Amino acid sequence: MKKIIAIYPGTFDPLTKGHSDIIKRAATLFEHVIVAIAANPTKTPVFNLHERVQLAESVLAKLDDVEICSFDNLLVEFAKQRGAQVILRGLRAVSDFEYEFQLAGMNRKLEPTLETMFLMPAEQYAYISSSLVREIAGLGGDVSDFVHEEVRTALTAKLKLKN
Ligand code: ADP
Numbered sequence: 001m002k003k004i005i006a007i008y009p010g011t012f013d014p015l016t017k018g019h020s021d022i023i024k025r026a027a028t029l030f031e032h033v034i035v036a037i038a039a040n041p042t043k044t045p046v047f048n049l050h051e052r053v054q055l056a057e058s059v060l061a062k063l064d065d066v067e068i069c070s071f072d073n074l075l076v077e078f079a080k081q082r083g084a085q086v087i088l089r090g091l092r093a094v095s096d097f098e099y100e101f102q103l104a105g106m107n108r109k110l111e112p113t114l115e116t117m118f119l120m121p122a123e124q125y126a127y128i129s130s131s132l133v134r135e136i137a138g139l140g141g142d143v144s145d146f147v148h149e150e151v152r153t154a155l156t157a158k159l160k161l162k163n
Contacts, residue, residue, distance in 0.1 A: 011052075022119050033066045
């Protein structure tokens with residue numbers, strides 16, 4: 001297999017065990033994996049960009065050849081700047097497909113040399129989403145099965161601050 005750099009973009013608000021499962025799988029397949037955290041101000045994330053990067057760094061610290069970055073430009077431009085040949089996305093269920101299909105198509109139109117590839121998480125992570133995690137934590141539910149300990153602690157602190 002060729003030496004390929006993959007870029008895994010997302011909002012990661014916050015990083016979940018589903019995301020980290022995808023990243024671990026990718027780290028075994030690609031020479032280098034760039035977790036690219038999108039500024040995404042239109043989504044008004046709960047965690048600011050710096051916090052999302054710090055949480056991802058803390059959770060993924062032990063993984064070799066995995067790098068965490070933030071970006072606020074066009075993904076295909078950022079991928080090109082970083083020498084990535086593959087955009088990596090996670091697929092949980094059929095419901096993800098339509099949006100991901102559209103996104104991959106648009107990105108291919110913008111930059112035909114970049115391939116989008118999809119990985120599926122382990123079954124127990126397939127129903128996890130950052131938005132549900134935020135909602136459950138906001139209502140006082142236990143999210144420890146869905147996120148790593150440092151993320152759970154940060155969520156609790158953030159939500160206390162808001163109330
Ligand atoms: P975005 O705003 O780009 O959708 P997310 O952080 O929600 O950012 O997701 C980034 C990528 O990770 C997307 O491809 C999404 O489908 C995937 N993803 C999200 N949650 C999971 C999960 N539990 N298992 C596998 N992939 C996931």
